Amino acid sequence: MAASASSTTPRWARIQYKALRRNKLVVTVPPHHSSQECxxxxxxxxxxxxxxxxxxxxxxxxxxxxxxxxxTEAWH
Ligand SMILES: [Zn+2]
Structure with missing residues (x-):
């Protein structure tokens, strides 16, 4: 019982950490829906x-x- 708990806890924590990192990456991507207007x-x-x-x-x-x-706008 104790052995199985100690082996599953690090895995759960790793998944949580990965999810947090993915959310952070998504937030840093600039929104492109505002650029659909001609x-x-x-x-x-x-x-x-x-x-x-x-x-x-x-x-x-x-x-x-x-x-x-x-x-190119940055160049002007
Ligand atoms: Zn147009």
Missing amino acids: RQCGHTHPDNRPSQAVFVCKRCDLITMPAWSFA
């Missing part, structure tokens, strides 16, 4: 963002790379 025609849709790095407007076909434009 800056040219104002059309907002999740399909406008096939990936986090590319924006393709389904209405006016505007193609931008928000991650890249953010980087």
Whole structure:
């Protein structure tokens, strides 16, 4: 009884620790849902963002790379 308890406790603590670390990582990821609006025609849709790095407007076909434009804005 005592032997089984001592072997399961560290495992339980490790899972808790992993879950906490994962939550912390999720929080540090910047929100990308706010970047679904086309800056040219104002059309907002999740399909406008096939990936986090590319924006393709389904209405006016505007193609931008928000991650890249953010980087270039820092240069100006
Ligand atoms: Zn558009």
